[in-house]
Amino acid sequence: MKACRPYRFPPLSQKAGALVRQGDAAQVQASLAEGFQQGMDTGYREGFESGLGNGRAEGFVQGRADGLVQGVTEARQEMQARFDVLTRPLDTALTEVRALQADYQAALRKEVVDLVAKVARQVIRCELALQPVQLLALVDETLASMPPAPNGVEVYLNPEECQRIRELAPERAQQWSLIPDARLEPGECRVKAGGQEADAGCRQRLDAFMEQVTSQLLGVPDTSE
Template sequence: MSTFRPYRFPPLSLPSVAAGCGNDAVQQQAQLAQGFQQGMESGFREGYDTGLEQGQRDGYAAGHSEGWQQGNASVQQQLSSRFDSLAQPLDAMLQALQQLQGDYQQALRREVVELVAKVARQVIRCELALQPVQLLALVDETLAALPPVADEQVSVFLNPEECQRIRELAPERAARWALTPDSRLEPGECRVRAGNHEADAGCRQRLDACIEQVAEQLAEPLPPEAAA
């Protein structure tokens, strides 16, 4: 703490007739100096206390604001870090769920395609068992796609049982071409030879083409309105 040295005014020159009052003047001068000193010290202490209090208030407010900002930033950083740590396993679970859903849909599509193929084969088998002559219609379609030849140059290879039943059920149509039994062919299968050209006129390759189209359609994503 700084101290102040009071300025002492020199005593006034008094006439000799007032020498009796010299002591009173000196005392007054001393009292004035003392009062001035006390006032200085009192004012300094008051100013110091006031400044200290104001400085403490300002410092507290500034420290509180800065501390709140730092604490808030720290909390946000901690929350963000914890959220990221919690989000990582959730993201992995979501990806696994999406993969599982995709695998399930793909397996479901395969099952649908297999079911359609199985049902179609069963229907074809039943139809041919009742009406094997329908194979001759497939022969007509196949010959229409080949270079034209005379009927005598056409040979139709069939399953032995179906070949016999066609001859019994439609002898006039069976006599149009040379029907040849072939034990290597399954029921519903048929091969056509027209001159130098040969083609598959059976049901399997036609069914396989249809099943392939069904699989492609099922593999396409559904439109939004259908998915909803």
């Protein structure tokens, strides 16, 4: 028979120490896991709260700025609309005043044209009353633009002016055949030469002059006469 050697169990204190060390490691691991999870939860919560706060702050600032811009734009549009409503009667009144002013100036220029025509007629009438022989100068001017007349020249005049020309300038009156015509007004004269007839009176010259004056003052030809 073999001799048996008795087994010696490790001391209880050593066993207990090992158990205690194993228990500490598990507890430490559990504590680390729990701390890690708590850290993650805390970080997530703090990050969420911080992000939410920053987002709210930025959104508030942006929203306030957008609101101010929109408010200013709407207020400006409303004020412009009110201003347009208030100024519309003024614009209408101003347009009417300008139209009245233009009509007044046009009427004033028309009066000036009429006055010039009346004065010119009166001056011509007075000149011819004093010196009717001046009509012969118009006859000379008219004949210069007409072909030669071998058969003579006929000059038709107002009867009174025809008689006075014969009295005041008989030598010149003998150059042509002076014929009185009651249809002609004082200052009017018609010439027949070489089969042609021309107006040598004052009226057509005055009309041409007044047409120029009217065109300059009114901008349109005067066809009233």
